[in-house]
Every structure is written in C-alpha cells, then in structure tokens.
Amino acid sequence: MRTVLYILQKEFIQIFRDKSILPIIFLIPFIQLVVLSYTATFEIKNVRFILVDHDHSSESRKLADKFSGSAFFTEVGKTDSYRQAIQAIQKDKADQIIIIEPDFEKNLVNEKRAKIQVVTNAINGSAASLMNAYALSLISDFNKEIMVKQFPMHFKEMPIKLNSSFWYNPELNYVTYMVPGILVLLVTIIGMFLSSMNIVKEKEKGTNEQLNVTPIRKLEFIAGKLIPFWIIAMIDLLIGLLLARFWFGIMIIGNPFLLLFVAGIYLVLVLGLGLFISTLTNTMQQAMFISWFFLVIFILMSGLFTPIESMPMWAQKLDAINPLAYFIKINRMIMLKGSGFVDIQKDFLILTAYAVGMIIFSTMRYRKTT
Amino acid sequence: MSVSVKIKDLEKSYDKVDALKNLNLEIRPNELFGFIGPDGSGKTTLFRILTTLILADKGTIKVGNYDVVKNYKEIRKITGYMPGRFSLYMDLTVEENLLFYARIFNVNIRDNLHLIDDIYSHISPFKNRRAGALSGGMKQKLALSCALIHKPDLLVLDEPTTGVDAVSRKEFWELLKKMQERGITILVSTPYMDEAALCDRVALMQTGRLMSVDKPQNIVDNFPENILNVKVRKMHPVLNDLLGFEGAERVYRFGDAIHLATRRDAGEMKERIYHYLAEKGYQEITISPLEPVIEDCFLALMENPDK
Numbered sequence: 020m021r022t023v024l025y026i027l028q029k030e031f032i033q034i035f036r037d038k039s040i041l042p043i044i045f046l047i048p049f050i051q052l053v054v055l056s057y058t059a060t061f062e063i064k065n066v067r068f069i070l071v072d073h074d075h076s077s078e079s080r081k082l083a084d085k086f087s088g089s090a091f092f093t094e095v096g097k098t099d100s101y102r103q104a105i106q107a108i109q110k111d112k113a114d115q116i117i118i119i120e121p122d123f124e125k126n127l128v129n130e131k132r133a134k135i136q137v138v139t140n141a142i143n144g145s146a147a148s149l150m151n152a153y154a155l156s157l158i159s160d161f162n163k164e165i166m167v168k169q170f171p172m173h174f175k176e177m178p179i180k181l182n183s184s185f186w187y188n189p190e191l192n193y194v195t196y197m198v199p200g201i202l203v204l205l206v207t208i209i210g211m212f213l214s215s216m217n218i219v220k221e222k223e224k225g226t227n228e229q230l231n232v233t234p235i236r237k238l239e240f241i242a243g244k245l246i247p248f249w250i251i252a253m254i255d256l257l258i259g260l261l262l263a264r265f266w267f268g269i270m271i272i273g274n275p276f277l278l279l280f281v282a283g284i285y286l287v288l289v290l291g292l293g294l295f296i297s298t299l300t301n302t303m304q305q306a307m308f309i310s311w312f313f314l315v316i317f318i319l320m321s322g323l324f325t326p327i328e329s330m331p332m333w334a335q336k337l338d339a340i341n342p343l344a345y346f347i348k349i350n351r352m353i354m355l356k357g358s359g360f361v362d363i364q365k366d367f368l369i370l371t372a373y374a375v376g377m378i379i380f381s382t383m384r385y386r387k388t389t
Numbered sequence: 390m391s392v393s394v395k396i397k398d399l400e401k402s403y404d405k406v407d408a409l410k411n412l413n414l415e416i417r418p419n420e421l422f423g424f425i426g427p428d429g430s431g432k433t434t435l436f437r438i439l440t441t442l443i444l445a446d447k448g449t450i451k452v453g454n455y456d457v458v459k460n461y462k463e464i465r466k467i468t469g470y471m472p473g474r475f476s477l478y479m480d481l482t483v484e485e486n487l488l489f490y491a492r493i494f495n496v497n498i499r500d501n502l503h504l505i506d507d508i509y510s511h512i513s514p515f516k517n518r519r520a521g522a523l524s525g526g527m528k529q530k531l532a533l534s535c536a537l538i539h540k541p542d543l544l545v546l547d548e549p550t551t552g553v554d555a556v557s558r559k560e561f562w563e564l565l566k567k568m569q570e571r572g573i574t575i576l577v578s579t580p581y582m583d584e585a586a587l588c589d590r591v592a593l594m595q596t597g598r599l600m601s602v603d604k605p606q607n608i609v610d611n612f613p614e615n616i617l618n619v620k621v622r623k624m625h626p627v628l629n630d631l632l633g634f635e636g637a638e639r640v641y642r643f644g645d646a647i648h649l650a651t652r653r654d655a656g657e658m659k660e661r662i663y664h665y666l667a668e669k670g671y672q673e674i675t676i677s678p679l680e681p682v683i684e685d686c687f688l689a690l691m692e693n694p695d696k
Contacts (some may be wrong), residue, residue, distance in 0.1 A: 021492075021495075022492075022493055022495075025489060025492040025493055026493075027488050029478070029481065032481060033478065033481065034487065036480050037480070052641070077412075222410070224476070225472065225474045225475075225476045226477065227476075227477045228442065228469070228470075228472040228476045228477055229470060229472055229476040229477065229532070229535070229536070230476070230493075231441075231442055232440045232441065232442065232465055232468055232470040233465055233490070233493050233494060234462065234465050234466050234493070234494065235493050303666070319409050
C-alpha cells in the first residue's frame with residue numbers, strides 16, 4: 020500500500036513539472052465550457068437575405084420591412100433581377116432570397132391572394148430548415164395582419180389556441196443543454212488520454228524496464244498510475260461545475276454530490292479504457308491515435324449534439340457500450356431535471372458494472388513480463 | 390550473500406530468428422562475469438530472461454536457489470538491473486530518482502546510502518539536477534546507484550559503458566570491482582573487447598551462441614597464432630596489399646596499425662613482409678611481433694567459430 024503512495028508522489032511531481040501539459044489540464048474546463056457552450060449552437064441569428072421586389076408597392080414594402088426589422092434577418096441587397104440574387108447565393112454573399120411577385124398588392128386586394136417565393140441555401144440542411152421556419156413565421160405574422168385589416172369584423176382567434184411551455188429548460192437555452200454534456204467530455208479527455216499516454220510513456224521511454232525488475236506489484240503500479248488522473252479529472256469537474264453555476268448561471272437542480280459520485284464511478288470506467296488502450300500500444304503516438312478513434316465515435320454517438328432517439332436502431336443499440344451516452348444522460352437528468360438516485364438507478368447500475376468489468380479486464384491484460 | 394547463476398539449455402527465438410540457442414553456463418558466486426559480443430549476439434535477450442522481463446522458450450535459469458520463472462518475485466528482490474538504455478526518469482532529479490527506487494524496494498535510503506557512497510559521491514553535487522540534464526557518464530553512475538540501493542546479491546549490467554567516454558569507462562570498471570568486493574555477483578555485457586580483460590571470466594557470444602568461456606588470461610595464453618604489428622608511413626593502402634599474404638591467417642586494422650595473425654614463425658614472416666612492402670615502395674616500415682591481446686583472440690574466434 021505504501022508503494023502506491025510512492026508512485027503517486029512520483030507521478031504528481033512529474034505532472035506538475037510538465038510545463039506543456041499542466042497548464043492545459045487546468046485551462047481545459049475554462050476553454051471548453053466557454054468556447055464550446057457559446058459556439059456549439061443551432062440558433063441562427065443572422066440570416067443574410069436579398070429582396071427581389073417586383074412590385075414596389077406599399078404592401079410589398081411593409082413585408083420587406085418585416086424582414087429587415089427582425090433581429091434574425093439582415094438585408095444584404097435589393098435587386099429586381101432574380102439572376103443577380105442567385106449569383107449572390109452562389110458567391111455565399113446571401114443565405115436566402117425573398118421574391119415578391121409583380122402586382123403583389125393588386126392581387127392581394129382584388130383576388131385576396133398573392134404569392135411570395137422564398138429560396139434558401141440548403142447546403143447545411145438543419146440551418147436551412149431553421150432559416151425557412153423563421154421566414155415562414157414572419158410571413159404568417161404578416162398574413163394575420165392583412166386578415167385583421169381586410170376583415171376586421173370576421174377575424175376571430177383560431178378555435179384551438181396553442182400554449183406551449185418548456186420544462187427543465189424554459190428558455191430553450193442551448194447553453195443550458197450543452198454544459199452538462201461538455202462537462203462529461205472534459206473528464207473523459209483527462210481520464211482516457213492522459214492515463215493511456217502516461218502508461219505508454221513509460222514503455223516508450225524505456226523507464227518501465229528498470230521498474231519492472233523491482234518488487235512493485237502490478238496492481239500497485241496500475242493504481243499509482245490511474246489515481247492521479249482520477250483526482251485531476253474530479254478537480255476539473257468541480258471547476259467546471261462552479262463555472263456552470265457562476266458563469267452560465269445554470270443552477271444544479273439535483274444533488275451535486277450525487278453527480279460527483281456518479282462521475283467518480285464513470286472515471287473508473289474511462290481510466291479502465293485508458294489502461295486498455297495502453298496495453299494495445301507501445302508508443303504515445305499509437306495511444307493518442309487510438310484514443311481519438313474511440314473518443315470521436317463515442318462523442319458523435321453520445322447524444323451530445325444530436326438526440327440519441329433520432330439515431331437509427333443499430334446506433335441506439337450500439338450506444339449500450341458507449342460510456343459517454345450513459346453519463347451525459349445521467350448528468351443532464353441530475354443537473355437540469357433534478358433527478359434523484361432512483362431516477363438514474365438503471366443507467367447508474369449498468370455504468371457501475373461496466374466500470375468494474377472494464378478495470379478488471381484491462382488490469383488482467385496488463386503485463387509486467389512479455 | 391553471494392549467489393551463483395546456472396543457465397541450462399536456454400533457448401529463445403523471435404519470429405523464427407534464434408536469439409539464443411542451447412545456452413549452458415554456470416557463473417560462480419561473487420564472480421565478475423563478462424559477456425562480450427557484437428550487437429545482435431543475444432546478450433540483451435539473455436539478460437532480459439535472467440531479470441524476469443521476458444520468458445524463455447526452453448530451458449531454465451537459476452539464481453541461487455530461485456528459478457527465474459517460478460520465483461520471479463524473489464529474483465526481483467535480490468537483483469539490481471541496469472538496462473542498456475537509460476531508463477530512469479529524465480524529469481525527476483538525481484535525488485528523486487534514487488529516493489523513488491529506494492522506496493519501492495522498501496529500504497531506508499539513509500541506512501543504505503553508505504553502500505553506494507563510492508558511486509553516489511560522484512553525482513551527489515548534482516543531486517538537485519534533473520536526470521535528463523546529466524552527462525552520459527553521470528547518468529550511468531546514477532543508474533548504477535539506483536540498481537544498487539537495495540543491496541542486491543546479483544547485479545546485471547547491460548552494456549553499461551556504451552556511449553561513455555574512455556575516462557568514465559575506466560572509472561566505471563573500478564567501481565564495479567569495488568562492488569564485487571562487497572560480495573555481489575556481477576554480470577556485465579559489453580561490445581568493447583578491451584573490457585573483457587577486466588572480468589574474472591568472459592564469454593564470447595555470437596548469433597545466440599557461446600563461443601568460448603574462460604579466464605581472459607587463459608584465452609590469451611591458449612591462442613595458437615603469432616601477431617605481427619605492421620606500421621608504415623602511408624597507412625591507407627597497406628591493408629589491401631597485405632590481404633591474402635601467403636601464410637597470414639588474418640589481416641585487420643587494429644588501432645592505428647595493422648595486425649597480421651600467422652601460425653608460422655614470426656621472424657621469418659617479418660622478413661618476408663618487410664621485403665614485400667619495401668618492394669611496393671612503402672617507407673618507414675616497422676614490423677614488430679606482439680603478445681596477442683584478447684581482441685586478437687576474439688577476432689580469430691568470431692571468424693572461425695568451429696575452432
């Protein structure tokens with residue numbers, strides 16, 4: 020047992036002496052949370068549109084004003100030529116074209132119907148549907164105003180009134196949704212990358228050669244190698260939680276100690292993965308590459324950016340072995356929903372069994388003798 | 390407590406390449422035993438099996454009464470190992486490295502510091518310097534200190550003097566002699582043949598086999614050939630001119646001279662070579678018969694493994 024302490028001491032001296040890794044370890048929570056939480060957003064605040072007004076009437080101007088007055092839209096040009104407008108989209112100078120037909124006002128008054136065309140650059144599908152939805156909601160607003168004006172007596176409210184309320188994230192704030200997921204990413208990177216690299220470093224530098232001809236036991240060595248990163252990851256998580264609370268103003272609705280407890284178990288799993296990767300590799304480059312391979316797939320499938328429910332069935336099944344998916348789900352439940360232990364019980368038990376299995380498997384694979 | 394090392398029928402191959410082939414050897418307690426051989430001769434493989442780092446395909450090694458496979462835990466306690474590649478922590482200081490090794494061997498550094506005082510006194514002025522910033526010779530002394538801090542019975546040194554300057558090499562061997570006086574059995578490998586003379590006994594290794602095992606003096610005494618040391622003013626072409634000279638077993642560069650080994654009478658050969666070289670136009674020719682040194686013997690053995 021004392022041996023573990025000696026290894027721990029050695030590891031911490033080395034970590035604190037590493038002038039390139041040490042600052043990053045403690046900058047990660049700041050940078051990831053601040054940068055990612057603000058940039059990883061699907062909101063589109065600045066739709067650049069071109070108005071092709073063939074009518075030039077007071078009604079068409081009113082509609083155009085509706086767009087240019089909206090906070091989401093910026094008018095980047097006005098033209099009478101459809102071709103010119105298309106060219107602007109091709110040069111990526113504009114995202115959307117609003118085309119108002121000739122005789123728009125006349126048709127509206129005489130025939131009670133008129134046409135507008137909306138053309139959207141749909142290279143990014145999800146952005147395009149959002150831009151489209153913004154434009155439609157402005158046009159339907161405009162519609163309502165016309166109806167009120169033209170048929171003031173007849174216009175009544177719609178029979179079914181829609182009244183939405185959003186729970187757990189009432190303002191549909193994307194930051195609130197992202198932060199718990201980013202926190203999971205944070206501890207995963209520390210746990211998986213640093214631990215696997217640290218163990219492989221001894222192999223690559225040859226320092227394990229002399230060390231292996233000592234009475235150090237395998238378990239002592241592994242414990243001494245993994246515990247430092249468990250501690251560092253927990254400290255990083257704590258920093259992250261404090262940032263979430265005091266920078267982003269995200270109240271942790273559930274019990275923060277339950278969150279830390281789950282994180283502690285989750286880290287055992289991630290460290291086990293790191294140890295496993297170190298048994299597969301002989302150089303830090305290999306360890307780095309394999310860690311990335313796993314991590315990128317885990318992240319893409321974790322539900323961090325896109326809901327797991329919308330993935331195909333095989334992907335959802337595959338997520339059973341994705342540690343990130345479990346912890347992101349649990350983390351969001353605790354932080355945003357205030358779930359207690361009973362609510363997360365099932366996922367927690369799977370995660371625990373997974374962690375225990377992984378650490379035992381990797382420890383058995385690790386060899387002092389080849 | 391001095392231990393013996395008994396190697397029996399040892400074999401090891403990597404992907405069908407034989408690294409060790411049917412090795413049998415017994416090293417006596419408290420012996421300073423040298424393994425001499427070129428790169429790839431199997432020295433490191435033998436040492437790695439001996440220090441429980443890899444497993445042999447066949448055969449056994451016993452250190453004292455301990456088997457390297459069955460009793461690997463005990464072996465690790467009584468063995469001090471210094472790998473060929475510097476394997477201490479470059480980012481820890483001299484003192485931190487030593488302290489770490491003392492602790493994981495569960496020994497008190499104060500109780501044992503006197504054991505390595507001869508060596509550690511050379512590097513203790515730099516005890517707060519990072520190991521990575523030490524010179525090659527200093528690194529070796531630190532590695533030796535760390536290998537000795539737990540008072541091992543067996544010390545295994547894999548090419549400890551490779552890449553170390555001549556002065557440091559000499560000093561290093563003097564230190565080894567001192568450690569031997571403490572009763573430690575020492576196994577050392579080296580590619581430098583001149584170091585063989587400093588061992589009690591040496592084994593010449595080539596392509597995984599032991600070529601000869603004997604006291605360095607016996608190897609020299611039993612050498613059947615005469616050596617002629619040839620020097621001329623213009624050394625460059627002389628090796629080519631002497632290759633295949635009638636009666637010469639071997640002609641090779643040796644330091645700044647040429648050695649010619651022969652089984653014939655040294656005096657007669659000397660005359661013939663002198664005339665031959667003079668005819669070729671060489672100037673300042675000096676040819677002198679020499680007592681063979683261990684390098685001459687090894688070169689002969691490596692060339693004709695059957696003899």
